[in-house]
Amino acid sequence: MMAAEIEKLVEELKKLKLKLTKERPLPTDDVITMYEEKLGVTFIPEYKYFLKEAGNILWNGKDVLQLTSNMDSPRDLLSNYNEAVQHGMPKDWLPFCEDNGDYYCILKDGSVRFWSHNGKIDEKWVNLEACIRRVWIGGELLSNPNDKAFSTSSD
Numbered sequence: 001m002m003a004a005e006i007e008k009l010v011e012e013l014k015k016l017k018l019k020l021t022k023e024r025p026l027p028t029d030d031v032i033t034m035y036e037e038k039l040g041v042t043f044i045p046e047y048k049y050f051l052k053e054a055g056n057i058l059w060n061g062k063d064v065l066q067l068t069s070n071m072d073s074p075r076d077l078l079s080n081y082n083e084a085v086q087h088g089m090p091k092d093w094l095p096f097c098e099d100n101g102d103y104y105c106i107l108k109d110g111s112v113r114f115w116s117h118n119g120k121i122d123e124k125w126v127n128l129e130a131c132i133r134r135v136w137i138g139g140e141l142l143s144n145p146n147d148k149a150f151s152t153s154s155d
Contacts, residue, residue, distance in 0.1 A: 005129040006046045010054045012137055024056035027067035035067050038078055041094060044110050046128045050096075062136055063098050089115045096128075104131060 027035075032051060036042055043051075057064050065080050066073035075098065084103055085091055093115060095103035102116040112131040114123035125131040 006049055009129055009132045010050060013054050013057055024066060026055050027051050031067050031069050035077055047096060047106055065096055065098060087117050
C-alpha cells in the first residue's frame with residue numbers, strides 16, 4: 001500500500017510548480033514499464049505515482065528526469081542514468097531528479113541519496129516523501145541532521 005503522504009506532497013508540488021508555456025506530458029503505465037525493463041529495475045510505488053502525477057514538475061531549481069515513449073527528451077531518465085554511471089554514480093542508484101549536473105537518487109531500500117559529480121556527499125533521506133518535503137517544497141539543499149526524516153550514511 002502506497003503511503004498517503006506522497007499524494008499530499010504531489011498535490012502541494014502541483015500548486016507550486018513553475019508554469020511552463022508547453023506542459024511536458026506525464027508518462028503512462030506502459031512508458032514506465034518500458035523504462036523499468038530498459039533499466040532492469042522495478043520502481044517503487046511512490047515513484048510510479050509521482051511520475052504519473054507530477055513527472056513534469058520543475059520547481060525550486062529541481063527538474064524531474066523525463067520518461068517519454070520515444071526517449072528523446074534532453075532530461076531523459078535513461079540517458080541521464082547512463083551518463084551519471086559513467087561519471088561514478090553507483091549502478092544500483094536510480095536518479096529521478098537533476099540539479100545542476102547532480103542527481104537525487106532512489107536506492108533499492110526506498111531511501112534517497114544525493115549524488116554529486118564533484119565527489120562524495122552524505123546527504124540522505126529515509127524515503128521519497130521526505131526528500132520531496134525537504135528539498136522541493138522546503139527548498140533545502142542541506143538537511144537538518146536532527147530531523148527524523150534525514151539520516152547520514154554513518155547512521
